Amino acid sequence: MSLQTYSQYVSSGFEWLGDIPAHWALKRLKYACTVVPSNVDKKSRDGEVAVRLCNYTDVYYSEQILANVNFMPATATAGQIERLTLQAGDTLITKDSETAADIAIAAYVPQSLPGVVCGYHLAVVRPGVEQDGLFIKRLFDSHYLKSYFEVSARGLTRFGLPQYALDNVAVAFPTLAEQRAIAFFLNRETGKIDELIAQQEKLLKLLAEKRQATISKAVTHGLDHKVSTKLSEHDFVGSIPSHWCIYPIKAVATINDESLPEDTEPDFELSYVDIGNVSLNRGIEGTEVLNFAEAPSRARRIARHGDVIISTVRTYLKAIAPIVNPPSNLIVSTGFAVIRPKQNLSSAFAKYAMQSAAFIDEIISKSTGVSYPAINASDLGRMALPIPPLDEQAAISAFLDNTTKALDALIKIQNRANHLLKERRTALISAAVTGKIDVRDYVDDEAPAMNAAPIA
DSSP states (O other): OOOOOOSOEEEOSOTTTOEEETTOEEEEGGGTEEEEEOOOOSOOOTTSEEEEEEOHHHHHTOSBOOTTSOOEEEEEOHHHHHHHBOOTTOEEEEOEESSGGGTTOEEEOOSOOTTEEEOTTEEEEEEOTTSOHHHHHHHHHSHHHHHHHHHHOEESSSEEOOHHHHHHOEEEEOOHHHHHHHHHHHHHHHHHHHHHHHHHHHHHHHHHHHHHHHHHHHHHHOSOTTSOEEEOSOTTTOEEETTOEEEEHHHHEEESOOBOOTTOOTTOEEEEEOGGGEETTTEEOOOEEEETTTSOTTEEEEOOTTOEEEEOBSGGGOOEEEOOSOOTTEEEETTEEEEEEOTTSOHHHHHHHTTSHHHHHHHHHHOBOSSSOBOOHHHHHTSEEEEOOHHHHHHHHHHHHHHHHHHHHHHHHHHHHHHHHHHHHHHHHHHHHTTSSOOGGGOOTTOOOOTTOOOO
16 A cells, blocks of 8 residues: 655654644643543552452553453542543553553553543543544554653663653644544554454464474473373373383472672673563573663572573463573573573473473462462472483484474564564554554545544
């Protein structure tokens, strides 16, 4: 689709916004919308009114907030209910997060939800009478606002968006009718892109499942399908080859051998890995270079080549990764257990054994806590691993190296395609809501006139 531009532009006066259509009006967000940060937490208190709470995760993982969400029960004051009950056309945004990139993630409220209140770590952006709610939501999806809020966020180990930055961000607004036309156009076009993304993600899920199944079968049954088997004493392990042994992790590996001492030199430079930097299929995806004095207190565990790191907090994230040729200053969060294999367990086999579906499911099942499930190092050390002889460990590892390499290449291609689709989606939204393209000729008479038009 080749989209035209507007006939006349003027400077916005803001480098990050650039030129805007001449007939658009530049306003601070607070003059176009009511911006209300929430102070309603998850606690229920006597004397307050029972409500349902829209939480951070409800917003973070959703494009829109619908009545079928399993909202958390809580209580709120009369004033909080008046200010923060969800209304049609509202946009909810994350105002606090663990990373600056996760600030101002937005979800749209297409229909009023009586009794549902915006929860803590979120803010309500409510459009004025001359603004379209869905256009506001698309503004928060744009690269322009995402970049602005990422830079504006404050914090070191946790980030928050100052109310001043949110209130005073400069936004270019077309007329209400044109806002609705842009919102309708984006609803239609992003819907097409979202269908392609969904297809890519379905394929990625199938590839990941095949990878996981291949690993799980090899590390619990070996490569010889004709070998005799025996039933292990551990339900999650099941049957294993008769000549294999079952050991607790602590018998075949050490746990958390080394940590940085508290008297480490303040200017010692470390390459830090937090739980958010690790994924099951891609391993360590990034590190942060910090001086010891500036690093969070959880940046303490030393990891070396051949170790396996396993997240012991938020275990549902499945943040498990082998350590391969790390820099000498690699430090991981205390939210990881650092597993270091002993002589009867090869590092090559250990990394696969601890990525098997049965092992991961057992970690999750043994975790305690609802919102922040965790397992302690002692319980992890008692978990069982099926261990073949060393020569068989080597053969299984070599087989899985080759098999996962091929699958990982396919996954990488699909991830790249998915990334490009998402970039295209954000670029289209950004161009439309900042007036870099004129979409009015691409919107027909079916464009909705209501402020609360739902996202497709």
